[in-house]
Amino acid sequence: xxxxxxxxxxxxxxxxxxxxxxxxxxxxxxxxxxxxxxxxxxxxxxxxxxxxxxxxxxxxxxxxxxxxxxxxxxxxxxxxxxxxxxxxxxxxxxxxxxxxxxxxxxxxxxxxxxxxxxxxxxxxxxxxxxxxxxxxxxxxxxxxxxxxxxxxxxxxxxxxxxxxxxxxxxxxxxxxxxxxxxxxxxxx
Numbered sequence: 001x002x003x004x005x006x007x008x009x010x011x012x013x014x015x016x017x018x019x020x021x022x023x024x025x026x027x028x029x030x031x032x033x034x035x036x037x038x039x040x041x042x043x044x045x046x047x048x049x050x051x052x053x054x055x056x057x058x059x060x061x062x063x064x065x066x067x068x069x070x071x072x073x074x075x076x077x078x079x080x081x082x083x084x085x086x087x088x089x090x091x092x093x094x095x096x097x098x099x100x101x102x103x104x105x106x107x108x109x110x111x112x113x114x115x116x117x118x119x120x121x122x123x124x125x126x127x128x129x130x131x132x133x134x135x136x137x138x139x140x141x142x143x144x145x146x147x148x149x150x151x152x153x154x155x156x157x158x159x160x161x162x163x164x165x166x167x168x169x170x171x172x173x174x175x176x177x178x179x180x181x182x183x184x185x186x187x188x
Contacts, residue, residue: 005036005044008188009051015186016124016157017055023157024185029147030157031185033139035172038131038163045128045161060121062114067129069110070103077102100137104145111146112153127160131175140180147184158185 012032015023024030036044052061074082085095111125130139139162146154164173170182 002040002043002047005034005040006047008034008036009044009047011188012048012159013051013054016059016159020059020122020124020157027184027186029143029151029184030154031143031147031182032157032159033143033162033172033182033185033187034159035162035164035166035187037165038175041129041131041161041163048126048161055124058121059124060118062111062118062123062125064107064111064114064125064127065129066103066107066127067132069107070132073099073103073106096136100133100141103133103137104142107142108146108150108153112150115153115156123156125154125156125158127158130161131163134175134178138174138178138180140174140182143185144183 012034015032023032034044034048082095082099085093086099089095107127115123115125127139127142130142133139133142139160143158143160146158162172162174164176166172166187167179170187172180172182172187174180
């Protein structure tokens with residue numbers, strides 16, 4: 001298992017180092033998704049940090065921790081309020097969609113702020129801890145919103161770590177529960 005993940009991470013690091021400006025040219029978006037078994041997240045991130053060293057002198061890694069961002073949103077709304085809205089929604093409302101939109105908006109705003117503050121070496125955006133989106137939404141919706149609505153802010157490769165398993169070349173099972181299709185970007 002770790003050998004497969006290690007290969008994916010080495011491949012991603014190699015693409016960034018050698019093909020930075022060409023990531024996503026064939027698929028239309030500079031997304032590079034790494035699908036890994038959810039039980040191996042800690043190992044995966046340690047391996048990523050080790051492998052990212054091969055291009056650290058050329059590129060600046062900017063991290064977006066989705067658990068931190070979604071937790072901040074939940075704290076602002078009040079966890080009890082969110083649980084109540086999800087368990088007993090008012091007629092005509094869709095609390096999951098509303099929460100997903102709030103999270104995605106906050107994630108994108110955080111990414112925009114980090115990219116606008118960035119100076120120096122060319123950036124690489126790294127989206128980690130995407131399990132925090134489950135079960136409300138998934139990486140597909142986040143990446144779709146990034147590309148469809150905010151593509152002007154994406155002027156660098158975006159590496160996204162997705163817990164789950166690859167089913168087909170562009171189809172993965174997010175959190176081993178929710179099948180998602182990666183329309184734009186490359187999947188490893």
